[in-house]
Amino acid sequence: MNMETTPPMLSEAEQLRQAIALGEVDAFLVGKDDKEKRVLLLAGAYQRYRQLVEQMQQGAITCSVHGDILYANQRFAQLIGVPLSQLYAAPLDGYVSVPDRARIASFLLVSARLSSIEISFSRRDGLLLPVRLDLVNFADGYATILVTPLAQQQWAAVAEDSLNLMRTALETLIRMSVGDGQAKRSIEVLSREINTLSRLADEIRQGKPSQT
Amino acid sequence: MNGKRLEMSADKKANGNGKTNGNAAEPVWELRLYTAGQTPKSLAALANLKRLCEENLKGKYKIEVIDLMANPRLAKEHQIVAIPTLVKKLPSPLRQIIGDLSDREKALVGLQLTPADR
Numbered sequence: 020m021n022m023e024t025t026p027p028m029l030s031e032a033e034q035l036r037q038a039i040a041l042g043e044v045d046a047f048l049v050g051k052d053d054k055e056k057r058v059l060l061l062a063g064a065y066q067r068y069r070q071l072v073e074q075m076q077q078g079a080i081t082c083s084v085h086g087d088i089l090y091a092n093q094r095f096a097q098l099i100g101v102p103l104s105q106l107y108a109a110p111l112d113g114y115v116s117v118p119d120r121a122r123i124a125s126f127l128l129v130s131a132r133l134s135s136i137e138i139s140f141s142r143r144d145g146l147l148l149p150v151r152l153d154l155v156n157f158a159d160g161y162a163t164i165l166v167t168p169l170a171q172q173q174w175a176a177v178a179e180d181s182l183n184l185m186r187t188a189l190e191t192l193i194r195m196s197v198g199d200g201q202a203k204r205s206i207e208v209l210s211r212e213i214n215t216l217s218r219l220a221d222e223i224r225q226g227k228p229s230q231t
Numbered sequence: 232m233n234g235k236r237l238e239m240s241a242d243k244k245a246n247g248n249g250k251t252n253g254n255a256a257e258p259v260w261e262l263r264l265y266t267a268g269q270t271p272k273s274l275a276a277l278a279n280l281k282r283l284c285e286e287n288l289k290g291k292y293k294i295e296v297i298d299l300m301a302n303p304r305l306a307k308e309h310q311i312v313a314i315p316t317l318v319k320k321l322p323s324p325l326r327q328i329i330g331d332l333s334d335r336e337k338a339l340v341g342l343q344l345t346p347a348d349r
Binding site for chain 1: 271272273299300303304306307311314327333341
């Protein structure tokens, strides 16, 4: 269609059709009058943000004050070892360790006032996963919560301890001018701690839950 | 694109009224880009527009970015439906180009950028 020779309205409509067909727009303005005008985003506009939310290291869930899961990200599903599709509309307390169920119920009921608690989830494989729940947002009877595995923080602390031991041993080595026996023991400590750090780093990278 | 309006200009000679840049023979191009926050197409449109202007209108253009996510009512003036949309306010006639401006030739035709302008 030659847009130069078509009436302006038709030309604009054709241009809009082409832009949509070619995927050159990702939002529309909708609403019958100025007061109701709002931007409607196409799915593609959310894609990168969605990737960020799905793949971040923390779990994220939105659930009602009664504990029904409205939304969960992929990471949360991985953390508790349950397929994401099974989580929608499922009761959250079904994945919480029995001793903590009353606490999660209270947390959700008063979530507008309480910002965080520590509980344990019961993974599908039977392992317990200690986590910290942080309330991000509470509106319209729904709470959005970030789930941070405490095990990872504990591993990080262990790794830090190992590093400190290594530093001390290294300083000893540096200070020593004689005494091969002591040097040998320090080197052994360094070797052992390096192995520990290496193993922990691997586990943290793989996002394994606490098995200690 | 944090605010409702963001203006940028490569026109170092702009005289303030947005009509000319001091040289009466060279009009300043006033362009308004309607975006929706930082969606991929909005960001692409802004990047493509800046590149297009630098290549073809260096020193004689002004870009105003309107974020409709922040204030949808600002779309009224140009009856915006799809986002991103570029509006060429000056030089007349007023023209709209819908899309992310990824098709360079189409954008140049839409802006009515003739070789003499470049």
